[in-house]
Amino acid sequence: xxxxxxTPDDRFADLPGFxxxxxxxxxxxxxxxxxxxxxxxxDEGPRDAKxxxxxxxxxxxxxxxxxxxxxxxxxAGYRVVAPDLFGFGRSDKPVDERVYTFxxxxxxxxxxxxxLDLRHIMLxxxxxxxxxxxxxxxxxxxxxxxxxxxxxxxxxxxxxxxKGFLDWxxxxxxxxDMAVGKLFRRGCPHLSEAEAAAYDAPFPDAxxxxxxxxxxxxxxxxxxAPGAALSRRARNWWRHEWQGESFMAVGAKDxxxxxxxxxxxxxxxxxxxxxxxxxxxxxxxxxxxxxIAEAAVKRFGPA
Numbered sequence: 001x002x003x004x005x006x007t008p009d010d011r012f013a014d015l016p017g018f019x020x021x022x023x024x025x026x027x028x029x030x031x032x033x034x035x036x037x038x039x040x041x042x043d044e045g046p047r048d049a050k051x052x053x054x055x056x057x058x059x060x061x062x063x064x065x066x067x068x069x070x071x072x073x074x075x076a077g078y079r080v081v082a083p084d085l086f087g088f089g090r091s092d093k094p095v096d097e098r099v100y101t102f103x104x105x106x107x108x109x110x111x112x113x114x115x116l117d118l119r120h121i122m123l124x125x126x127x128x129x130x131x132x133x134x135x136x137x138x139x140x141x142x143x144x145x146x147x148x149x150x151x152x153x154x155x156x157x158x159x160x161x162x163k164g165f166l167d168w169x170x171x172x173x174x175x176x177d178m179a180v181g182k183l184f185r186r187g188c189p190h191l192s193e194a195e196a197a198a199y200d201a202p203f204p205d206a207x208x209x210x211x212x213x214x215x216x217x218x219x220x221x222x223x224x225a226p227g228a229a230l231s232r233r234a235r236n237w238w239r240h241e242w243q244g245e246s247f248m249a250v251g252a253k254d255x256x257x258x259x260x261x262x263x264x265x266x267x268x269x270x271x272x273x274x275x276x277x278x279x280x281x282x283x284x285x286x287x288x289x290x291x292i293a294e295a296a297v298k299r300f301g302p303a
Contacts, residue, residue, distance in 0.1 A: 001036040002099055004092040007202050012090060015198045017067050020044055022090055028111040033099050039112065040090035041083040044070055049079035051146075051303035052118050056109070057082070058127020058152070059215040060180045062089025064198050065286045069124070072293035077303030078122070083112055085128070087211015089202050100214035102155075102227035106132050113140060122146035122300065126286060127257070128215055131155050135230050138237035147246040147272075148296045150285050151257040153265055154235055155220035157228025164256035169216040176213055177206035187282040238269045246272040247299050249292040251281030258283075 012022075020042045028034045042063050053073045055066045063082040073080045084091040086108055087100060094100065109132055113121075121144045125133040130152025137144035172178065180203060181196040188196075203209050220228035246269050250262045259277065266272045276295055281288040 002033045002094050003096065004037055004094045005208050006038070006092050007090060007204065007208065011201045011204065015064065015201065016192065016194045018064055018198065020067075020070065024090075025112065025115055028108060028115060033094070033104060034108065034111070037086060037092045037094070039083060039086065039092070039108065041081060041112070042066075042070070043079070043081050045074040045079040046077070047079060049077055049303045051078045051120050051122055051300075053078045053080045053122045053124050053148075054113070054118060054133075055080060055082040055124040056126070056129030056133045057085065057088070058129050058131075060088070060178060060183070060209075060212040061127070061199060061284065062202055064089070064201075065126075065284060066124075066289065069286060069289040069293040072290055072297060076297045079303075081116065081118060083109070084202075085109075085211070087214070093202075093208050093211060095207065095210055097210045097214050100211050100218065102132075102218050102220070102230075105218075106135060106227070106230075109133065110136060110140070113143065119143050120145055122148060122296075124148045126150040126152050127283070128152075131219065131227075131231075134238065135227075135234040138234055138241070145244045146300050147242075147244060147269070148249070148292075149246070149265070149269070150249045150292070151251050151254050151262065151283055153257055153261055154231045154268070155225075155227055156231045156235055157220040157223045157225050158232065161219065161221055162256070162261065164258075165216075165219065168256050169219070172213065172216040177209065178212055180212070184284065184287075187284055188287040191287065235268050240270065242270045245300055247296045248272055248275035249278060249285060249295070250275045251278050251283060251285030251288070253281060254283040254285070256283060
């Protein structure tokens, strides 16, 4: 069984703007590496809704990042499901960094979708939520109908990674006990101290941050890197086979996955319209998410 840490519940008490009840799956699979691991997710809105907003976060965030968007989707009749990736939020945190692979994270999302039997999905993704999430619809036919994509990329491995990402990877590797809350305050200056502290809640100390440390080094940086071939298949699928509706929102002040990267990604997504540019938004653009969610509902319609 995979050895993992579990953040004490009292770390998540009285988080600002976050009234949502926790939900857990005790085992996505009885097989390694998932045996014994508990995954947390939010599940808001009617269970029989005609549309499901599946909200996927990245590094070093968790489902708290979607707190401004969830009420908008629920008010429009959507069911909103937001899992915490293993190593983040209220989900268990394997201590061995070798557990965290592209395949491990992707398989966890696939199993999660199957476990809840989610259908009529609007994929809502940013950062690693996109790197992983954008590879799923091609292998889960009939489940995904809409895409809301924000400040992310596909790790195809046959194009050079930009300087912004390489600088971020170097920074992450140089800071094994990353000050997550301070990072959010710098990128989202409108956050209160209590909101920034909520991003520190999952990590009592550096031993809980194995997943945080691992992610930047999992981005495929060559054609044979793990996840690269899969991502190239996804690129081709989004270009030629995607039949659903798309909406793109971009935090303009993101130095890593900002407008140039997102316009390039847009060229890979069949029938993706011009993006909504959030002028003051940074990488964690969900912190400006109410207006994004409202625009997406206007485009896609209520559930």
